[in-house]
Amino acid sequence: MTTATPHGARGAGxxxxxxxxxxxxxxxxxxxxxxxxxxxxxxxxxxxxxGDGEMFLNMGPQHPSTHGVLRIVLKIDGENVVxxxxxxxxxxRGVEKLCENADYHHSxxxxxxxxxxxxxxxEWPGVIAFEKLLDVExxxxxxxxxxxxxELNRILSHSLFMGWMALDLGGLTPILWSFxxxxxxxxxxxxxxxxxLLFNYYRIGGVNGDLNHEFLSRLGDWMSRAASQIESNxxxxxxxxxxxxxxxxxxxxxxxxxxxxxxxxxxxxATGVPLDFRRAHxxxxxxxxxxxxxxxxxxxxxxxxxxxxxxxxxxxxxxDQCLHQMPDGPVMAKLPRLLRPRPGRAYAAVEGPxxxxxxxxxxxxxxxxxxxxxxDPSFIHLQSVGVLMPGHLIADAMAVMASLxxxxxxxxx
Amino acid sequence: MALKRGxxxxxxxxxxxxxxxxxxxxxxxxxALTVRQTDVAAPIVVTNTLWRSTDPNAYQGSLEPEVTHLRxxxxxxxxxxxxxxxxxxxxxxxxxxDYVLDLIRANSLWPLLSxxxxxxxxxxxxxxSVNDMDRWGMFPFRASPRQSDVLIVAGTLTTKMAGPLVxxxxxxxxxxxxxxxxxxxxxxxxYKRSYAxxxxxxxxxxxxxxxxxxxxxxxxxxxxxxKLQQLVKDRxxxxxxxxxxxxxxxxx
Amino acid sequence: MDxxxxxxxxxxxxxxxxxxxxxxxxxTEIRIGxxxxxxxxxTLHDEPEFGFLxxxxxxxxxxxxxxxxVYHLWSEASPDWLRVVADGLSRDDPRVPSVTFLxxxxxxxxxxxxxxxxxxxxxxxxxxxxxxxPDYQSFxxxxxxxxxxxxxxxxxxxVRHMEQVHTPRAGRPATTIRKAPA
Numbered sequence: 001m002t003t004a005t006p007h008g009a010r011g012a013g014x015x016x017x018x019x020x021x022x023x024x025x026x027x028x029x030x031x032x033x034x035x036x037x038x039x040x041x042x043x044x045x046x047x048x049x050x051g052d053g054e055m056f057l058n059m060g061p062q063h064p065s066t067h068g069v070l071r072i073v074l075k076i077d078g079e080n081v082v083x084x085x086x087x088x089x090x091x092x093r094g095v096e097k098l099c100e101n102a103d104y105h106h107s108x109x110x111x112x113x114x115x116x117x118x119x120x121x122x123e124w125p126g127v128i129a130f131e132k133l134l135d136v137e138x139x140x141x142x143x144x145x146x147x148x149x150x151e152l153n154r155i156l157s158h159s160l161f162m163g164w165m166a167l168d169l170g171g172l173t174p175i176l177w178s179f180x181x182x183x184x185x186x187x188x189x190x191x192x193x194x195x196x197l198l199f200n201y202y203r204i205g206g207v208n209g210d211l212n213h214e215f216l217s218r219l220g221d222w223m224s225r226a227a228s229q230i231e232s233n234x235x236x237x238x239x240x241x242x243x244x245x246x247x248x249x250x251x252x253x254x255x256x257x258x259x260x261x262x263x264x265x266x267x268x269x270a271t272g273v274p275l276d277f278r279r280a281h282x283x284x285x286x287x288x289x290x291x292x293x294x295x296x297x298x299x300x301x302x303x304x305x306x307x308x309x310x311x312x313x314x315x316x317x318x319x320d321q322c323l324h325q326m327p328d329g330p331v332m333a334k335l336p337r338l339l340r341p342r343p344g345r346a347y348a349a350v351e352g353p354x355x356x357x358x359x360x361x362x363x364x365x366x367x368x369x370x371x372x373x374x375x376d377p378s379f380i381h382l383q384s385v386g387v388l389m390p391g392h393l394i395a396d397a398m399a400v401m402a403s404l405x406x407x408x409x410x411x412x413x
Numbered sequence: 414m415a416l417k418r419g420x421x422x423x424x425x426x427x428x429x430x431x432x433x434x435x436x437x438x439x440x441x442x443x444x445a446l447t448v449r450q451t452d453v454a455a456p457i458v459v460t461n462t463l464w465r466s467t468d469p470n471a472y473q474g475s476l477e478p479e480v481t482h483l484r485x486x487x488x489x490x491x492x493x494x495x496x497x498x499x500x501x502x503x504x505x506x507x508x509x510x511d512y513v514l515d516l517i518r519a520n521s522l523w524p525l526l527s528x529x530x531x532x533x534x535x536x537x538x539x540x541x542s543v544n545d546m547d548r549w550g551m552f553p554f555r556a557s558p559r560q561s562d563v564l565i566v567a568g569t570l571t572t573k574m575a576g577p578l579v580x581x582x583x584x585x586x587x588x589x590x591x592x593x594x595x596x597x598x599x600x601x602x603x604y605k606r607s608y609a610x611x612x613x614x615x616x617x618x619x620x621x622x623x624x625x626x627x628x629x630x631x632x633x634x635x636x637x638x639x640k641l642q643q644l645v646k647d648r649x650x651x652x653x654x655x656x657x658x659x660x661x662x663x664x665x
Numbered sequence: 666m667d668x669x670x671x672x673x674x675x676x677x678x679x680x681x682x683x684x685x686x687x688x689x690x691x692x693t694e695i696r697i698g699x700x701x702x703x704x705x706x707x708t709l710h711d712e713p714e715f716g717f718l719x720x721x722x723x724x725x726x727x728x729x730x731x732x733x734x735v736y737h738l739w740s741e742a743s744p745d746w747l748r749v750v751a752d753g754l755s756r757d758d759p760r761v762p763s764v765t766f767l768x769x770x771x772x773x774x775x776x777x778x779x780x781x782x783x784x785x786x787x788x789x790x791x792x793x794x795x796x797x798x799p800d801y802q803s804f805x806x807x808x809x810x811x812x813x814x815x816x817x818x819x820x821x822x823x824v825r826h827m828e829q830v831h832t833p834r835a836g837r838p839a840t841t842i843r844k845a846p847a
Contacts, residue, residue: 035799043791061577064526064556068533069574090574091530092796094607096781097805101606101812109603113569116531132690179541186538197534197628262720262770275719281691281744347692347737347746349721358722360735373724373735383773409530412571412796573798606812608805609797 033058033073047085053077057394061090067164067401068408072385074394081389081397086382091412099372104130104204104339107372111359112198114376115410118157120150121352122410123202125359126372128283128348130204133341133363136333142206143285144326149192149201150350151315151322152219156185157353158308158315159230161405165305166237168402169246177233184222191215204339206332223319230312238309247302251388251400254299261384265355265377266307267404271299277351288325291318301403308353308405340367354378354405376410511588515649518562518588519642525561526554527581529568532595535628536567544631551638558584563641564618567628569597569604570611582618590641593620594634596627603627667693667745673714678705683752694748699734699761702751706764709738709747716740717747720768725778727808732759732784754784756807763788781806 033056039045050056054077061069069090075083095114099107111126112119124146131138138146163178186196191214193201201208237243253263258271268275276293278286294310296303343365349358355377364370381404388404389397528536540546540554555561558581570578582591593614596602601612611617621644624637666688674686674695684696697705709717717738726733732754738747751761763786765772775786776795783804786792794801803810 037799040799041791041793044793061574062525062527062558062581069529069568089794089796089798090571090577091569092571092573092609093569093604094609094805097810097812098604098607100806113531113603116534176541179538180543183538183541183543196630197531259718260767260769262768262774264719264721280741281739281746344689345692345694345748346690347722347748349746356721358737360722360724360737362726371724371726373722373726375722375724375737379773379777380770383770387769608810608812 044085047073047075047083050075051077051082054082067406068411070382070406070408070411074397076394079393081392081394084386084389084397086385088382088408088412091408093413095413096372096374099369101368103367104341104369105337107369108202108204109200111374112200113409114374114413115352115354115357115378115407116197117160117407118153118353118357119198120146120153120201121350121357122374122376123200124150124350124352125348125357126361126374127202127204128350129346129359129361130339130341132346132348133344133361134204134335134339136205136335138206138333139329139331140285140327141210141329142331142333144322145207145211145331146202147285147289148319148322148326149189149199149207150352151318152185152189153199154315154353155226155312156182156189158312159185159233161308161353162234162237162305164405165399165402166243168398169243171237171243174233174236177236181230181233188215188218188222191218203332205335206330208332210331219319219323223316226316227313234309244302246396246399247305247403248298248300250301250392250396251403252298252300253384253388257387258299258384261387262380263355263384264380265351265353266311267304267355267381267384269293269295270303270307272297277349277356281349283348283350285322289318289321291321301399304403304405311353338367340365349375352377354407354410355381374413376413378406378408378410379413382406382411512649515588515645519645519649521550522562522590522638522641522645523553523555523560524551524563524565525558525581525585526556527564527566527578529566529570529574530597532567532597532628535631535634536565536594539631539634544635546635546638549635549638549642558582559586561585562588563590563592563638565592565594565634566598566614567594569595569602570614570617571609572611573609575611575617578614579617590621590645591618592622592624592637592641594624594626594637595629596625599623599625666691667743670743670745670747677708677712677715681705688745691745692748693743693745694750696750696752699751699754702734702736702749702764703762703766705749706736706738706767709740709749710767714742716742720764720771721746723764723771723774723778725782725784725806727756727782727806729808730756732756732782734761734778734784736764759784761786765789780804783807 034048035044039048048056054075057074057076059070059072059074061071063070071087071090073085073087074081075085093113095110099110102110107130108123108126111122114122159178159181163175163182166174189199189201190196191212193199193208195201253261253267253271255271255273258268258273263271264275264277272295274293274295277283278291279293291314294307294314296307341363343363345360345362347358347360349356351357356375357377358375360371360373360375361369362371384404385397385401388400392400528534538544540552546552551563558564562585564582564585566578582589591614593599597604597610598614601607601610604610605612614620622637622641624634626633629637670693671686671688674693675682678695678697681697681701682695683698687694709715717740719739720736721739722735722737724735724737726735731752734751734754736749736751738749740747754761759782761784763771763775765775765786765788772789772791773795775784775789776792778784779786779789779792780794780796781804793799797805
């Protein structure tokens with residue numbers, strides 16, 4: 001195999017043409033790792049040139065551990081990953097364009113399925129940006145409700161992260177336990193919002209509904225045992241020698257590289273930068289709440305995992321304070337149904353379980369947003385797999401990707 | 414600090430006539446908003462044309478790019494090729510044994526681990542401990558299509574993913590069934606007007622059970638799978654033709 | 666609203682700004698020409714008085730007459746978000762120097778802006794489509810790319826068949842059964 005010919009390129013006449021597999025390939029298009037056209041960019045040329053002893057391995061869009069439909073073309077030398085090229089877009093639904101053609105209220109429903117695990121964090125910056133354009137402030141009770149529901153969503157997301165982290169390392173039990181956790185929290189949020197997954201709870205000027213009896217009873221029941229239940233779930237992993245030894249020192253990222261890769265959230269805090277937008281750029285009622293920001297220095301997979309675990313505990317603290325401090329009052333500001341904000345631009349960012357979720361909205365005075373730009377942390381973090389994965393074995397490379405916690409709905413928008 | 418640049422015309426230099434630029438700040442002086450002539454100062458230019466290798470024989474002699482868009486998938490007729498359920502040449506014919514075997518298969522449908530988007534979360538939730546699909550024998554989510562019976566398409570199908578998904582469906586051996594889970598797979602759902610989605614997977618593959626919802630509750634998916642089991646039992650030994658395309662009964 | 670930041674920006678970049686510095690809520694916005702992007706961003710990143718180490722967002726905007734690239738930056742020294750708008754790109758051939766030399770994480774954001782708008786980022790080593798298939802011809806988020814429902818409202822509305830809104834004729838049933846070809 002010379003370096004000039006990419007792997008998989010067949011000369012004419014090497015494969016008999018009556019083989020049905022060949023017809024399938026030719027009819028459906030080439031499903032090989034190497035694209036069928038010559039490389040169009042420097043990086044593509046550099047990647048799709050094989051060195052000595054290397055081969056391409058395609059982890060296609062359907063794969064158990066790619067967290068959704070992500071296609072990664074790995075260039076491997078034996079079992080070591082030399083380089084990789086993620087191919088996105090298998091879940092690109094055109095949300096930004098759809099938001100331009102929809103009402104402001106409808107846009108909130110389009111924002112939900114972006115990161116479907118943490119959908120309240122996807123809605124929140126959009127709602128804040130709309131409120132900035134309209135110069136509307138939600139009532140304080142609504143702010144507290146937003147914080148409670150979003151912190152529950154954060155715990156849900158981190159529980160699922162814990163399960164997927166273990167699943168990508170080969171452990172099949174923690175994912176079942178974390179889905180039990182997730183189901184409980186989903187039912188709590190379903191009592192509040194009406195939906196288990198894509199909550200569609202935030203509105204411009206507040207939230208959709210107030211506390212109700214079922215929500216409070218479920219929440220109280222769960223919170224009374226949440227801390228110990230999470231501790232026991234984590235006990236399976238935190239002290240597990242295989243888990244810890246596999247993750248320690250894996251995929252280490254230092255602070256400068258993390259900032260250059262525009263990382264935010266737990267991935268950045270695991271490298272030692274104590275940046276949390278709830279403290280650094282406070283929004284909603286976070287100035288009145290007392291919580292810590294877990295930070296670690298090592299920057300490896302274990303640090304990213306432990307930062308998220310500590311965040312669960314801080315979220316429980318936050319929910320507790322909110323339930324005590326919540327004032328009475330309306331849950332939604334009085335707004336007309338037809339919203340026409342004045343022409344302007346607004347940017348809003350919140351700190352979600354994966355990092356900074358942001359929305360940049362341009363309004364042109366009509367009832368539809370002129371431009372709805374959604375910034376998603378998973379998209380940014382997925383670039384880092386190109387920095388972190390090379391040099392590791394394939395199995396460890398999957399662990400690195402799991403520790404960055406991408407959700408393909410957000411990556412592909 | 415040098416603020417004025419020489420008027421070298423770099424590639425893609427700015428406009429030569431000043432255009433007034435609007436701003437959302439009220440009361441701005443329009444003359445202050447003009448865009449002055451700018452040019453690109455010594456950029457590292459990477460042209461976006463096709464790169465050519467120095468070796469003329471490399472990359473299969475620089476072929477034209479092959480199309481990968483859904484339109485070509487539809488036009489090539491791949492999605493309407495025969496499998497055992499269609500009228501036309503049958504490659505796989507059910508035998509008398511299938512009359513009994515279908516009863517057995519109904520209780521042991523193995524899904525393919527093929528979650529695309531949000532509905533995949535509810536699919537996983539249905540498969541795990543609280544709502545357990547293992548009660549009906551559907552626990553082993555096979556990673557390989559060669560080993561699975563049911564393709565539960567959970568999540569929005571985009572035009573880019575349509576090719577791989579049809580290929581997965583083709584790779585599944587008979588007998589196979591398809592469940593469209595969620596609104597996006599039934600009809601396009603909330604992405605019906607989008608430029609990049611396929612409005613319902615029945616445009617590219619035959620569907621047996623539609624489970625609506627956004628996302629459907631686990632109980633809803635379990636109901637859909639029980640309907641599939643009923644369907645398998647009803648159709649046992651006789652694998653009828655199916656169509657690609659929205660099929661609506663005549664009297665609806 | 667950070668007056669300190671506004672003073673510093675005006676002092677440092679005064680002549681390069683193509684519009685007055687605009688502040689609203691917790692955002693400060695400056696507008697520059699596309700050629701100034703590398704210098705301004707490097708200054709904002711390196712100078713200790715600014716210290717905008719984090720590129721929060723990179724977006725393309727199609728205003729209908731021009732294209733813009735909007736950078737959102739965050740610094741510990743200022744409580745405001747800084748928005749840098751590289752304004753005045755032509756809609757026919759929008760080109761902007763890339764900031765990947767400062768923030769490698771901008772590479773995919775620029776790829777997305779290229780995919781959605783056609784903005785060429787000079788210096789980006791990997792400027793190819795990221796969301797749409799590689800042979801896709803259009804740039805979806807441009808204002809001249811219409812979703813079928815919206816095409817009827819476009820300036821050329823109703824010219825193309827897809828843009829016309831059909832009402833079903835009375836004699837034809839609304840639903841048809843489609844079968845596989847025999």
